[in-house]
Amino acid sequence: MADFPLRFRARVRHEADRSYAVLVEGPEGEVLVGVTGSLREVRTVAREGAARLFGVQTERIAEDHLDVVIPQPPYGRDGQWVRIVSAGESAAPDDAVDLGAAGQAHWFGHGGAWFVTVAGSGTGVHPSEHLDFAPVLTDEEVAELRRYLGRSGQPGS
Template sequence: MSDPKMQVRARVRHEPDRSYAVLVEGPDGEVEVGRTGRTADLWALAHAGAARLFGESLGADDLTLHVPQPPYGHDGQWGRMNK
């Protein structure tokens, strides 16, 4: 039988300065692998970070990236709540 495929999970954390932190679940728990201000860079950061953590080449199907909705607003724009 062949070895089961490894499935790596990553997530994005919205930072107060409006940047994004990419975290990958590694062998020793969740590890921050990079930060960016561009959503276009999220997948590349997660993929490169997972490859560094696990020391092997991962295919596109081997990585799941969860990008949550920003904490404010519904259209991807951050907003400010006034009291």
């Protein structure tokens, strides 16, 4: 069994297909421990990968001793227009209310997701895999977003 650290460090690499490659810092350096298509699963993949890497039970990797860094993906930038294309596996009506809506995205680095402001419903947090970063917006959608953002004091794009 390798030396068992007090803290575990993981880093996410954004893949071109919008999946998340999870790398854990081990005794021999950074190791790819898994890939997931869901931001919700990143921490689980990191914990399970760290446990395999260090040869211990997953329960030995305490959640509060796991640092996961999720950088801003290369395919998104602050202030750009996006379209919400998925609510994921959620069946909650609140999660589906903005499905198909256009919005303006800003990176929320701490959560590894995006703040997306949608005209009429406000701002919600969405993972990258739920967003289209190259949407085709109608002139009406752009005008409505600019009006809404102007009223809310946010800069338009």
